[in-house]
Amino acid sequence: MRIDVLTIFPDYLAPLDLSLVGKARRSGLLDLAVHDLRDWTADRHRTVDDTPFGGGAGMVMRPDVWGEALDAVLADDDAGQPAVLLVPGPGGEVLTQRTAEELAGARRLVIACGRYEGIDARVAEHYATRPGVEVREISIGDYVLNGGEVAALVVIEAVARLLPGVVGNPESLVEESHGAAGLLEYPVYTKPPEWRGHAVPEVLTSGHHGKVARWRRDRALERTAARRPDLLARLAPDALDPADRRV
Numbered sequence: 030m031r032i033d034v035l036t037i038f039p040d041y042l043a044p045l046d047l048s049l050v051g052k053a054r055r056s057g058l059l060d061l062a063v064h065d066l067r068d069w070t071a072d073r074h075r076t077v078d079d080t081p082f083g084g085g086a087g088m089v090m091r092p093d094v095w096g097e098a099l100d101a102v103l104a105d106d107d108a109g110q111p112a113v114l115l116v117p118g119p120g121g122e123v124l125t126q127r128t129a130e131e132l133a134g135a136r137r138l139v140i141a142c143g144r145y146e147g148i149d150a151r152v153a154e155h156y157a158t159r160p161g162v163e164v165r166e167i168s169i170g171d172y173v174l175n176g177g178e179v180a181a182l183v184v185i186e187a188v189a190r191l192l193p194g195v196v197g198n199p200e201s202l203v204e205e206s207h208g209a210a211g212l213l214e215y216p217v218y219t220k221p222p223e224w225r226g227h228a229v230p231e232v233l234t235s236g237h238h239g240k241v242a243r244w245r246r247d248r249a250l251e252r253t254a255a256r257r258p259d260l261l262a263r264l265a266p267d268a269l270d271p272a273d274r275r276v
């Protein structure tokens with residue numbers, strides 16, 4: 030997968046050199062480039078914004094600068110791969126694990142990080158008509174950030190970890206919260222067996238794999254029912270077996 034990020038704060042994306050995403054980049058599993066939007070400005074002040082038509086507070090990012098940048102990035106393509114142009118914004122579809130799974134299936138993501146009051150609306154309108162480009166406005170939650178960079182970091186991490194080979198043990202993707210099982214994950218423990226008077230649940234040291242699996246499933250169901258009953262409601266009817274229904 031190739032991901033291009035356009036931003037006026039490239040250093041905001043520095044964490045993408047670290048940990049699993051950084052390793053995926055170095056191993057070639059992920060081709061990721063961060064671009065400074067100001068590289069496509071034409072004036073000596075490298076201006077990317079202007080006052081909003083209709084008045085109001087703040088500034089709006091100029092369509093001409095974004096057009097030059099997106100044309101250049103989209104054209105830099107080995108085989109005319111279709112691209113998803115992600116525009117982080119508070120009015121976008123809220124990112125879920127399902128969205129991340131969809132995006133992980135794309136060949137290219139281009140993420141346009143807005144600042145100020147946002148990007149001139151004509152940019153998304155224009156690229157939505159571009160053959161081979163799908164435009165999606167995306168939000169990471171019902172709160173407002175100061176720009177798209179943090180959302181870009183979240184999307185990239187959520188997507189990159191789903192790419193084959195990025196996470197060491199793909200089985201862990203099944204039982205994690207919001208994973209394939211569709212439940213919140215069970216509580217985890219490690220040594221020492223007792224810590225400050227808190228013992229590890231005995232079943233986990235029993236060596237009985239069947240009982241351990243049942244205990245973990247029960248705890249995941251309990252947690253999900255208590256904290257996110259909406260997730261239970263979304264489960265496919267056949268996702269729960271008779272043994273689950275007694276929880």
Ligand SMILES: COc1ccc2nc(C(=O)O)sc2c1
Pocket residue numbers: 117118119142143144145146147148167168169170171172173174175176177180
């Ligand atoms: C101007 O760019 C912004 C501003 C707020 C904002 N809020 C987001 C969110 O995901 O909540 S993405 C985003 C981008």
